[in-house]
Amino acid sequence: MSRDEVRGAIMNLDAVGSKVRLPARFDEVAWDKLDYLGWRDPRAPLRAYLVTDIDGTASGALLRQNPNRAELGGRAVMCSLCHFMRRFNEVALFAAPRPSADKRQRLSTLGILVCTDLDCVTKVHSVPVLGPLDPPLDEIIQARREGLRMRTVSFLRSVSSTPRSVRGRG
């Protein structure tokens, strides 16, 4: 994906003229290993972006991290995208504003628990301790990657679809 494609993919920018700041190491991105590109805004760390390829088109969303982590307590939490269980501080609650031409609907957001460092990609490539009955490592990683990709696509599709409950309000 090119810089312009990634910038243009963000469907829910909050303000007119708001710029998408790309990750500092954009040129070093290993696209073939990535199921999504996730990064934080270098100047606004609570803003994050998530972009993936859906049927050949770059598609992505702006996410705002919820700074209040009290809701996660001290427990282990599962990331909704890679499905790995991680420590509570390694998973964060993000909210994606839904894109809408109607100002009132812009208040509507979709929440999701994602690895705080947006590093699901690293997790899916991690090597598990294999037992004798486990499938080979490449099959495990392949299955994890498919799951991650499928859930990322489905999350982005939910962000872009207008929620029924908002329709007709006001």
Ligand SMILES: [Zn+2]
């Ligand atoms: Zn994850």
